[in-house]
Amino acid sequence: MKQTLKNIITLIILISLFGVSIYIWEELVIKYQIPKRILPQPSIIFVYLSNEIISGRLTLITKAMESFRDALLGFILATFLGVLLGLTLFSKENFRIIFAPFIFITQLLPVPAFAPVVAALFGYGMITKIFIIVLFTIFPVINTVEKTIQNYPQQYFDLFQTYHASYQMILKKLIIPAIIPNLLITLKILTTASIVTSIIAELPLTISKGIGKDLYNSFNNQIIVRVWASLVIITIFSLLAFYCINNLETYILRHYHYEKS
Amino acid sequence: MKKAEPQIILDQVGIIYNDYKIGLQALTDINLTIAPGEFISIVGPSGCGKSTILKIISDILDLETTVLKGKVTILGKTASEARQARNVGFVFQKPTLLQWRTVFQNIALPLEIIGISKSERFQKIENLLKLVHLEKYANFHPDQLSGGMQQKVSIARALAYDPPILLMDEPFAALDELGRRQLNDELIKIWQKTKKTIVFVTHSIEEAVYLSERVVILSKQPAQIKKIETISFPYPRKTIFNDLEFFKAITNIRKLLENEE
Numbered sequence: 001m002k003q004t005l006k007n008i009i010t011l012i013i014l015i016s017l018f019g020v021s022i023y024i025w026e027e028l029v030i031k032y033q034i035p036k037r038i039l040p041q042p043s044i045i046f047v048y049l050s051n052e053i054i055s056g057r058l059t060l061i062t063k064a065m066e067s068f069r070d071a072l073l074g075f076i077l078a079t080f081l082g083v084l085l086g087l088t089l090f091s092k093e094n095f096r097i098i099f100a101p102f103i104f105i106t107q108l109l110p111v112p113a114f115a116p117v118v119a120a121l122f123g124y125g126m127i128t129k130i131f132i133i134v135l136f137t138i139f140p141v142i143n144t145v146e147k148t149i150q151n152y153p154q155q156y157f158d159l160f161q162t163y164h165a166s167y168q169m170i171l172k173k174l175i176i177p178a179i180i181p182n183l184l185i186t187l188k189i190l191t192t193a194s195i196v197t198s199i200i201a202e203l204p205l206t207i208s209k210g211i212g213k214d215l216y217n218s219f220n221n222q223i224i225v226r227v228w229a230s231l232v233i234i235t236i237f238s239l240l241a242f243y244c245i246n247n248l249e250t251y252i253l254r255h256y257h258y259e260k261s
Numbered sequence: 262m263k264k265a266e267p268q269i270i271l272d273q274v275g276i277i278y279n280d281y282k283i284g285l286q287a288l289t290d291i292n293l294t295i296a297p298g299e300f301i302s303i304v305g306p307s308g309c310g311k312s313t314i315l316k317i318i319s320d321i322l323d324l325e326t327t328v329l330k331g332k333v334t335i336l337g338k339t340a341s342e343a344r345q346a347r348n349v350g351f352v353f354q355k356p357t358l359l360q361w362r363t364v365f366q367n368i369a370l371p372l373e374i375i376g377i378s379k380s381e382r383f384q385k386i387e388n389l390l391k392l393v394h395l396e397k398y399a400n401f402h403p404d405q406l407s408g409g410m411q412q413k414v415s416i417a418r419a420l421a422y423d424p425p426i427l428l429m430d431e432p433f434a435a436l437d438e439l440g441r442r443q444l445n446d447e448l449i450k451i452w453q454k455t456k457k458t459i460v461f462v463t464h465s466i467e468e469a470v471y472l473s474e475r476v477v478i479l480s481k482q483p484a485q486i487k488k489i490e491t492i493s494f495p496y497p498r499k500t501i502f503n504d505l506e507f508f509k510a511i512t513n514i515r516k517l518l519e520n521e522e
Contacts, residue, residue: 155357158321162351163422164344165374173370177361256361257402 067210071198074133086145115204124206132201144186184249191241267294274331286483302469305479320344350419352429356411358403365399389417
């Protein structure tokens with residue numbers, strides 16, 4: 001009860017702060033007569049978004065959905081492949097020696113600069129986009145999995161050895177459950193990272209359906225209010241994705257008693 | 262010796278730690294035979310290699326960093342064969358429970374790995390919970406239990422697959438005096454009921470004398486067996502604390518160990 005009240009108060013404070021910020025923004029733009037092409041008023045952005053919904057065109061939302069679908073696909077693939085590679089790096093020393101430097105290099109690549117190179121290989125479509133999202137987001141997953149297992153107390157592995165457990169059993173009963181808390185923290189960061197990558201990756205590609213491309217075109221055509229409207233939608237979608245993963249994390253940590261250990 | 266055929270034989274066993282190429286001789290010329298159903302404790306100065314003896318018997322020694330000399334025979338088999346046949350149960354200093362599993366599921370772990378059917382598993386775990394007096398805590402998670410209770414779960418788990426030998430590495434070291442005394446009594450009861458061979462490593466001379474039929478006293482590194490003291494007090498030993506002979510036995514062992522400091 002006390003916690004619920006605390007949550008409600010926090011929410012009220014957050015909404016109030018948000019409202020005050022919007023009000024200040026609105027008033028500053030009016031007072032200093034900032035041109036619409038530089039910074040539109042929040043009310044204009046709101047009207048633009050409302051018209052999108054009322055008119056039933058929903059172009060921005062549809063385009064955002066396209067980008068987020070790709071982000072989700074890349075996110076799932078990066079998680080799956082990252083866990084697989086992390087486990088392989090931990091268990092196969094030769095694999096680690098050969099491939100670890102290449103995996104590390106993926107972290108140093110600037111996505112927009114690298115996109116045309118990938119596009120030359122896989123074309124300018126969706127595969128390239130997904131590939132770039134995976135490339136950009138996979139490293140933290142690999143690193144989390146590998147380091148979590150490496151730092152897990154040896155006694156647990158010794159225990160499984162006394163049971164003469166197979167590697168599959170150790171994987172199923174110990175390693176996978178043990179990596180979950182740290183993996184969830186990493187995935188929380190990756191939700192927004194994969195959305196951002198999905199949007200940025202659209203710029204050099206020919207994908208026209210995504211919100212990233214729309215944002216880029218709107219900016220080139222000086223439709224700044226549309227740029228801002230896109231940003232609002234991207235923020236809302238990112239927040240929703242983060243909220244989902246955050247709730248999933250809270251549920252898993254509480255339900256399986258990870259939190260108190 | 263109460264039974265003729267030894268269950269564990271350590272013949273000229275020695276250990277050299279090769280970690281960081283130190284070449285440190287930890288144990289040397291360890292000769293020890295343990296009869297079936299015997300309760301034996303190992304005491305010695307800190308870091309002399311008491312726990313290493315348990316690791317040798319259970320075949321969980323890291324052979325990448327250590328060189329094992331001599332011969333280990335368990336139930337007529339090598340230590341590796343005995344581990345593969347799941348002849349040895351291990352209770353670690355820390356309870357090593359899986360935090361995401363309930364008490365029931367933790368005890369079920371070795372049975373799941375072995376592939377025991379669900380119904381058989383259920384029956385065995387029920388019996389083990391009764392044995393350690395934790396029937397009411399079956400659905401609790403480890404973080405909801407006291408340190409002593411956690412260690413009892415760990416003992417029940419080690420007994421789950423009914424190994425004839427139970428190795429215990431300072432299992433009650435983290436408990437307070439009263440908790441330790443209580444668990445010592447419970448352990449004696451479990452031992453008498455199950456007729457397991459128990460090899461118990463401890464820092465506490467009093468605990469070793471209270472629990473065991475024989476106490477192995479190790480010298481400092483490179484550790485050798487300095488003396489094996491036979492403790493002939495009858496079980497149960499609850500009234501032993503009023504017995505002068507009990508304190509004499511403790512003093513004798515203490516003197517032997519003090520010479521090693």
